[in-house]
Amino acid sequence: MGYRIVVVGATGNVGREILAILDERKFPADEIAAVASSRSAGERITIGESDKELKVRNIEHFDWAGWDIALFAAGSEVSKKYASAAAKAGCTVIDNSSLFRMDPDVPLIVPEVNPEAIDGYKAKNIIANPNCSTAQMVVALKPLHDNSKIKRVVVATYQAVSGAGKSAMDELFQQSRDIFVGDPASPEIFTKQIAFNVIPHIDSFLEDGSTKEEWKMVAETKKILDPKIKVAATCVRVPVFVGHSEAINIEFEDEITAEEAQDILRESPGIMLVDKREDGGYVTPVECVGDYATFVSRVREDSTVDNGIQLWCVSDNLRKGAALNAVQIAELLGRRHLQKA
Incomplete structure (x- = not known):
């Protein structure tokens, strides 16, 4: 007997990756509901590279009762409006937005790093699922921290659009095209x-001159790994589509x-x-791109x-940074708490 799974934001980049990864990893799901806004309701989407199709349901009218796990990938505003309702209906929420990450009553999980916190x-x-840049970093830091205790981390990120x-990816594509043909790239x-x-x-930007993305890396690393670690981050967007x-x-x-x-790193999970x-x-x-691993070099x-x-450190941000980590959390939740007979 498998789980009944809801994917919220199923038509977005991360939502589609979640559906693909559920299929790739043969997650034990008896039923999957693809849920999105009223704009997308009624669309049919394909799961990964398979020929399986799902009809998108309207989140405004979705009944959460009887569903086991909801993987939210639609942003903080959607999570703010619907996540608590789903959770109260008995559907465990795994949220990819920043909304609940620093809530002391909500575990922030990277399964290779702090599985017991679930x-x-x-x-x-x-x-809560952590920020994409935090997730891959703590996977690399965890085994080193266990061996020698980390005092301080200074990180510069090179983050894909x-x-x-999707609109950001479209902008990179369009600007690149415009520059090649001599048009202005606005x-x-x-x-x-x-x-x-x-x-x-x-x-x-925050009052101290850092950005919220940089603050997330600092605060989330402390919550996931160790509150004593000092972290300084500079987060940079680069003209790369994924990774x-x-x-x-x-x-x-x-x-x-x-x-x-x-x-140490050679033998470490993930x-x-x-x-x-x-x-x-x-x-x-x-x-x-398309890989599950967090790659470490240099x-x-x-x-x-x-x-x-x-x-x-390099990783597919749509996978380990978001969709894969969410599915791994669901797998961990199933093993530790929601075992099906």
């Missing part, structure tokens, strides 16, 4: 031209060599170490601090 989900029947949605979604450019600004990259500098309490770090010190001996965003010692390591 046991607190019953307080609100809601589980798909993290801002920004609409982004604050500046994104084609052939980088923008050191993701989400809104977030991060340059991470880590300062440890205990001595650790690059070779030791490589050995990580693929590709670290050859030669031309092409590392992973770039285009190579991680592991080396940082001579500017005691016990320092530098590394390069």
Whole structure:
């Protein structure tokens, strides 16, 4: 006997990835409901590369009773309006928005990092999925932290436009085309031209000069991994369609060599170490698209601090950064709490 699953925001980038990953991983679902706004209701969408089709249902009239798990991938406003209602109806919510992440009664989960924290989900029947840039970073940090205790992390991100949605991907495509044919490339979604450019600004600015995206990386890393870790982040949007990259500098309490770090990462869940010190001996965003792994390359010692390591981390932001992590949470929830007879 399987689960009855709801995918909210099923017509968006992340929603479609969730449907594909549920199919790829053969998630034990007896029934899947594809749910979206009234604009998309009635559409038929295909699950991944299969020939299975689902008719999109209108979230405004959806009855949550009798459904086991709802994976929300439609943004904070939709989650604010419908997630608590779904949870109160007995449907456990796994939310991909930022709405519940810092709620002390809502566990913030990356299954390879803090699976035990999911046991607190019953307080609100809601589980939060972290920010895409945080998710891949903590997967890389966790095994190193377990070995040598991390004191401080300095990270610069190189984030794909798909993290801002389909309209952002369309803008990169259109601007690139316009530049090639000599037309003006006017920004609409982004604050500046994104084609052939980088923008050191993701989400809104805060009073201290950081952006909300940077704050998320700091706060979420502390909640997921260790509140004592100091984190400094600079988040940058780059003209890449899919795949977030991060340059991470880590300062440890205990001595650790690059070779030791490589050995630890090589054996760690969710990580693929590709670290050859030669031309092409590392992973770039285009190579991680469609993959489940968080790739780590360029592991080396940082001579500017005691016990320092530098590394390069790449992952498919629509997968590990969002859809895959949500499905992994659902799998974890099933194993620990919702076993079907």
